[in-house]
Amino acid sequence: MKLRRILKWMTRAVLVGLILAFLVGFVAYWRSTNECDRNTAAPINPMKAIRFCEYGSPDVVKLDDVEKPVPTDDQVLIKVRAASLNALDAYLIRDSWLGRDVAGQVEAVGKNVTQFKPGDEVFGICRGALAEYACAFERALVTKPSNVSFEQAASVPLAGLTALQGLREGKIQPGQKVLINGATGGVGTFAVQIAKSFGAEVTAVCSTRNVDLVQSIGADHIIDYTKEDFTKSDQRYDVIFDNVANHSFFERRRVLTPKGICVLAGMGGAGVKQGQAIGRIASNLFLAQGLSSFTGQKFAQYMTKLNKPDLILLGELMQAGKVRPVIERTYPLNDAPKAFRQLDAGHARGKLVITV
Numbered sequence: 233m234k235l236r237r238i239l240k241w242m243t244r245a246v247l248v249g250l251i252l253a254f255l256v257g258f259v260a261y262w263r264s265t266n267e268c269d270r271n272t273a274a275p276i277n278p279m280k281a282i283r284f285c286e287y288g289s290p291d292v293v294k295l296d297d298v299e300k301p302v303p304t305d306d307q308v309l310i311k312v313r314a315a316s317l318n319a320l321d322a323y324l325i326r327d328s329w330l331g332r333d334v335a336g337q338v339e340a341v342g343k344n345v346t347q348f349k350p351g352d353e354v355f356g357i358c359r360g361a362l363a364e365y366a367c368a369f370e371r372a373l374v375t376k377p378s379n380v381s382f383e384q385a386a387s388v389p390l391a392g393l394t395a396l397q398g399l400r401e402g403k404i405q406p407g408q409k410v411l412i413n414g415a416t417g418g419v420g421t422f423a424v425q426i427a428k429s430f431g432a433e434v435t436a437v438c439s440t441r442n443v444d445l446v447q448s449i450g451a452d453h454i455i456d457y458t459k460e461d462f463t464k465s466d467q468r469y470d471v472i473f474d475n476v477a478n479h480s481f482f483e484r485r486r487v488l489t490p491k492g493i494c495v496l497a498g499m500g501g502a503g504v505k506q507g508q509a510i511g512r513i514a515s516n517l518f519l520a521q522g523l524s525s526f527t528g529q530k531f532a533q534y535m536t537k538l539n540k541p542d543l544i545l546l547g548e549l550m551q552a553g554k555v556r557p558v559i560e561r562t563y564p565l566n567d568a569p570k571a572f573r574q575l576d577a578g579h580a581r582g583k584l585v586i587t588v
Contacts, residue, residue: 275299281363282330282568282586293330293569301360301367305342308368310354312336312588314386314562315361317575318418319498330568331361331586334368335376335386345370353378355385355547357538362568362586374543377551384550387418387557387583392546394497394536395422395473399430401532402471402495406431411462411487414475415451416442418583419498421558423473424449429554435469437462437476445581449558463487473497481531488529495532558582 277300284293303309313336320332335355338348348354353376358368376385398419404410410427414420415436427434428450436451440458447454455462463483470489475498484494549555560581563571571584 279364280565281360282565284330293572295566295568298363300365303340303342303345303367305344306369307342308338308345308348308354308370308373309340310334310336310358310366310368310373311339312361312363312366313382314588315586316387316391316418317571317584317586318390319575320390331363331366332357332359333386333389333391334358334361334366335382336366336588339365341370348373353382355382355389356543357389361386362565364565364588371540372538374540374547377547380547380550383559383562383585383587384557385547387559387585388422388546388550388555389543390536391418391583392422392426392555393539393542394419395426396542396546397534397536397539398473398495398497399423399427399471401534402473402493404430404432404471408432408470409435409468409489410471410473411435411437411455411469412451412473412475413437413462413478414498415446416558416581417475418580420475421445421449421582422555423475423497424451425555426549427471427473428452429549432471435462435467442581445558449556468492471495484531485527485529491528493530493532495534559585561585562587564588 275297278297279300280295281298282293283296283298301309312334315331315335316333318332334357336353338350338352338354340350341348347370354373355376356368356373358366358372360366376382402410404427410432412420412423412427412434415424416438424434424436424446433452434450435453435455436446437455437457438446440456443454443456463479463486465487468487468489470492472484472488472492472494474484474494474496477496477498488494546555550557558581560583561574562585565586565588568586571586574580575584
């Protein structure tokens with residue numbers, strides 16, 4: 233009976249992988265018309281913004297003159313000082329208005345906004361952060377700590393929320409042994425530091441060139457994956473925060489404690505090829521999670537959510553010096569296409585930030 237259920241889960245995973253492959257191809261075809269060329273009217277109140285005009289490589293990203301946004305009654309208009317890129321910006325969720333992570337100064341507020349006023353320094357999530365101005369809902373913004381730069385604040389929102397909420401999904405407790413697989417990307421560098429702030433004993437998995445980096449952000453132990461496979465060690469972990477998904481269900485289960493939790497946090501980030509990413513998604517969603525129902529060990533799946541209290545907590549951790557955003561490089565707004573090419577190539581150390 234158990235074998236039949238396992239085979240059912242495996243068949244479903246394969247089918248979902250095929251469906252995802254079809255959907256990705258369909259979206260690519262549907263989005264392949266040049267939206268920028270359709271809108272030829274000169275903006276009345278122009279600003280500079282990075283736009284994604286058609287589906288393709290990072291080369292289709294361009295700096296353009298667009299209409300300055302106007303906030304609705306529940307929105308805040310932000311004079312953008314910095315924005316950051318995320319792996320999703322290089323995948324399926326490309327948009328004609330690029331960028332989600334933002335930090336800047338409040339320019340104007342809608343009539344229903346009560347928490348912010350012009351001049352306030354804020355950070356959070358919006359649509360179209362790669363621009364001189366952007367609008368965000370009041371619930372998606374928090375006050376920027378005074379001892380944190382705009383660049384640092386802009387690097388936090390999506391990656392920080394993903395790390396924080398994923399570790400919570402793993403039911404992390406002080407004194408637990410926690411392994412971060414993929415410890416040097418945007419999410420991974422936050423996961424190492426947040427796990428340490430929760431009192432965990434943290435092992436970071438990284439390449440040789442990143443050993444010094446993970447030491448600098450507080451990892452207790454380091455595994456160089458070019459020399460050692462963590463799934464073949466004798467160590468057992470209470471929580472595995474898996475930001476790469478490059479090992480099988482059985483390999484990861486081998487190094488979990490009897491009641492351990494493997495948090496399915498990602499699929500390797502930018503730079504992973506589309507087909508490979510689809511396979512990892514299918515493995516995470518169905519094989520690992522389905523098979524874990526037969527053991528005391530769990531494979532936890534979650535979706536990152538916009539959560540204002542969590543953004544506040546991330547700000548407090550930065551202000552207290554417990555979390556220090558790792559920024560590999562900053563680019564001016566007009567060099568954003570270069571930043572996208574670096575992101576698309578993979579293996580970024582921490583975050584790539586765009587300054588405005």
